[in-house]
Amino acid sequence: MTKKELSQLYYLNREIEEIQRRIAELEALATGCTVRITGLPKAQGLNDKIAEYVAEIADLKCLLDLDLKKCFFELNRLNRYINSIDDSQMRMILSLRYINGLPWEQVAASISYSLSGESVRKAHDRFLCKK
Structure with missing residues (x-):
């Protein structure tokens, strides 16, 4: 997708x-x-x-x-x-971003305190490129 x-x-x-x-x-x-x-x-x-x-x-x-x-x-x-999707973290990222409509920084904060919005967005982009 x-x-x-x-x-x-x-x-x-x-x-x-x-x-x-x-x-x-x-x-x-x-x-x-x-x-x-x-x-x-x-x-x-x-x-x-x-x-x-x-x-x-x-x-x-x-x-x-x-x-x-x-x-x-x-x-x-x-x-x-x-x-x-098999990867539970990616399911969470996609759900927070596309279903809840959160910006990348809030997606990152919801998943982990150590991740930035930019790193979450890049992981998302890499995942979509693989699909």
């Missing part, structure tokens, strides 16, 4: 966070809209902002649902791959 394939879960999670942020933003805009009760007729060409926000929120929620399903399948695929 390549580094790019291993990183897919990370990028899916970032996509999900971005969609969730956009939904929250649109929901805030939709609830912040007020209806004018002036008795005056509406001007021609004005859009119903709430309806636009609701439609976009519904579309984004569908995309979010799809990305969550992709995330679930990607997590299972990564777990199967990592569990198939």
Whole structure:
């Protein structure tokens, strides 16, 4: 498995966070809209902002649902791959990095006090080159 394939879960999670942020933003805009009760007729060409926000929120929620399903399948695929590795330390490195999303320094600290993030990254790179 390549580094790019291993990183897919990370990028899916970032996509999900971005969609969730956009939904929250649109929901805030939709609830912040007020209806004018002036008795005056509406001007021609004005859009119903709430309806636009609701439609976009519904579309984004569908995309979010799809990305969550992709995330679930990607997590299972990564777990199967990592569990198939014989070296327990490498399983731990890959799991901490690609499933937990930790930076190299935190991966190293979780494994051993004597390892640096750079040495763990190099061991990871050597392992992937062998595969």
